[in-house]
Amino acid sequence: MRKVPVDEAVGMTLGYDITKIIPGREKYRAFRKGQIITEQDIPKLKDIGKEHIYIWEPDEKLIHEDEAALRLAKLVVGPGLTWTDPSQGRVNILADQNGLFKVDVEQLNQINNLDEIVFATLHNDRVVIKGQAVAGTRVVPVAIDRITIEAAEKLCAGMAPMLMIKPFIPLQxxxxTTGTEVYSGRIKDGFAEVIRQKIAPFGGCWMGQVIVPDDSERITQEIQSFITKGAQLVIVTGGMSVDADDVTPQGIRETGADVVFYGAPILPGSQFMLAYQGLVPICGVPGGALFSRKTTLDLLLPRIFAGDIINRLDIVAMGHGGLCEGCQICHFPQCPFGKVTYFMNGGSTKC
Structure with missing residues (x-):
């Protein structure tokens, strides 16, 4: 790159995109990389504050910002993702399918710790749709030292992709549903419709529902029966509190399933239980899910449908960001609720 005064740049080739910003109105590419500067361009360049510009002159030690951004994007992109052409030095990474966006946060931090490299992403474990922008990258200067890009490539060599989309599995x-009051017909069940709505975005297949009294043996029998018939996810609703009649946790334990946790540092939804019988998750969902729009169940369902195996440290880490603000207008998932920013050693996701 060679810096030249604008007044002397007529006939020269611009080495980078130049952006014009009209405060509060628009931001756009006013000049393109490779554009030949004309006499008419001089006042336009000065109007946007350019007294000097860079002219591209090949240098083996430097990589142009467009090439650098493309190399960075291609370096980290895994299954389910694609990228755009460079624009104003930036490359966007897009979801190529619906699914769960996964980020190796530790690797991301290592790349961003390299001088003059910028890599921004959505949060790990974010539900995304095809065509959605999930990340963007660029370098700070118009041309970056080749050694820096090679250092990023070395960091990623031999590692799993830093970014990927896991498709949702249409689980059975x-x-x-537990509760003597529901079983006897004293009150009407409200969980069936709620659960149907919550599994629909992930392609969940409704296998069926049974209603049982507050009897741990009956709860155990029905869980086992569904798993024997091919259930890939069992959701047990109600009976999760500390009331004398609430025996759902006992019924789940008596299946012999491995209990990951009972009691999550998430509000609302703290009296949630997660267990696994083999690879089949069993979720104990408290009655609060009938009232609160988003609870622990909503935070974990995307990961379950993406095939993640959730461990205790994953849940422990969710306390930071686990408080729902109960906004009058809910913007979830475009909000802080459930956005884990720190992971303990041994968690299934790194930062």
Missing amino acids: VAVV
Whole structure:
């Protein structure tokens, strides 16, 4: 790159995109990389504050910002993602399918710790749709030292992709609803419709529902029956509190399933239980899910449908960001609720 005064740049080739910003109105590319500067361009360049510009002159030690951004994008992109052409020195990474966006946050931090490299992403474990921008990258200067890009390539060599989309699996979902008051017909069940709505975005297949009294043996039997019939996710609703009649946690334990946790540092939804019988998740969902729009169940369902195996440290880490603000207008997932920013050693996601 060679810096030249604008007044002397007529006939020269611009080495980078130049952006014009009209405050509060628009931001756009006013001049393109490779554009030949004309006499008419001089006042336009000065109007946007350019007294000097860079002219591209090849240098083996430097990489142009467009090439650098493309190399960075291609370096980290995994399954389910694609990228755009460079524009104003930036490359966007887009979801090529619906699914769960995964970020190796530790690797991301290592790349961003390299001088003059910028890599921004959505949060890990974010539900995304095809065509959605999930990340963007660029370098700070118009041309970056080749050694820096090679250092990024070395960081990623031999590692799993830093970014990927996991598609949702259309799991067979069974629901066991507990509560003597519902079983006897004293009150009407409200969980069936709620659960149907929550599994629909992930392609969940409704296998069926049974309603049982507050009897741990009956709860255990119905869970086992559904799993024997091919259930890939069992959701047990109600009976999760500390009331004398609430025996759902006991019923789940008596299946022999491995309990990951009972009691999550998430509000609302703290009296949630997660267990696994083999690879089949069993979720104990408290009655609060009938009232609160978003709870622990909503935070974990995307990961379950993406095939993640959730461990205890994953749940422990969710306390930071686990408080729902109960906004009058809910913007979830475009909000802080459930956005884990720190992971303990041993968690299934790195930062």
